[in-house]
Amino acid sequence: GGELGGNMERFVVRRARSPQRPRSARPQPPALRQAPIEALRRVVVVEDIKRWKSMLELPGQPKENLIEALEELKKKIPSKEVLLSTKIGHTVNKMRKHSDHDVASLAKDVYTQWRTFIKNHSNRPSIEVRSDPKTEAFRKNARKLLCEALDLEIDHPLAENIEREAFHLSSRLISTPYRRTVRALVFSLKHKPEIRAEVKTGTLTVPAFVQSHKK
Structure with a gap:
């Protein structure tokens, strides 16, 4: 929510402002105008993906931390490039075989959701923040x-x-x-x-x- 917006500011590449546009009316990228929820899920902060990945991969991690990381990942739809560069898909896929039923079933949800989305929208870029x-x-x-x-x-x-x-x-x-x-x-x-x-x-x-x- 709020914290994302604030921190994203410094990573997003700014284009030069056209002179006739008043300062206050900051235009939103078209993606955010059209489909707010989906668009926000496509704003993928690579650091977050890596943080959740390291949480999932840490041995002996308590169940609630695993659930939290998967819940957060569920809110995001990384692009194919991010999936490849971070190998997060591989990590989530492995979690589908987790001994805890809740963890395994949540991992399955996330994995299926990403796979379906990428299959249907493979040409849609996501906004990545590095x-x-x-x-x-x-x-x-x-x-x-x-x-x-x-x-x-x-x-x-x-x-x-x-x-x-x-x-x-x-x-x-x-x-x-x-x-x-x-x-x-x-x-x-x-x-x-x-x-x-x-x-x-x-x-x-x-x-x-x-x-x-x-x-």
């Missing part, structure tokens, strides 16, 4: 620091999961709060062995851990 290389480099470094603090090999999914959660809570901006949050998380994991153990075993879930260090 972050810039500088942001990516900064985030990669944050994950590296988290891996070291967790005493895990580089690129471990747990560190990715923690970083994506921190980025999400900082409104998807590499801002001072994001930097401070990451610093606080790294500090806790490095210097508080009991917290590190709880995060690694999943006793303390990633969302709860990150939320408690939010700056």
Whole structure:
């Protein structure tokens, strides 16, 4: 809802405004004028897809987190390109065999919905929002620091999961709060062995851990 709109602003490419149009009447893209609900489902923030993917793939993730990630994915319809680049379809497909019936059946719904939509609208582009290389480099470094603090090999999914959660809570901006949050998380994991153990075993879930260090 609201937060999406605000953060999308900085990623959407602006065209030069034609001089005769008054500033206040900001035109909406035609897609949003025609079919508001469907159009919004086609605005796919690649970061969100990756965040939910890392939630689904984290071993020992509690059921409610899996359900939440799938519910959120259900509200979106990624394009073929995003499905391929993020491999989210593969992840959701695997979840259809989950031992928990609710999780499996929700994954099946999402998968079927995407497949049907892509079959019927394969030529319709979706609006994708990606972050810039500088942001990516900064985030990669944050994950590296988290891996070291967790005493895990580089690129471990747990560190990715923690970083994506921190980025999400900082409104998807590499801002001072994001930097401070990451610093606080790294500090806790490095210097508080009991917290590190709880995060690694999943006793303390990633969302709860990150939320408690939010700056």
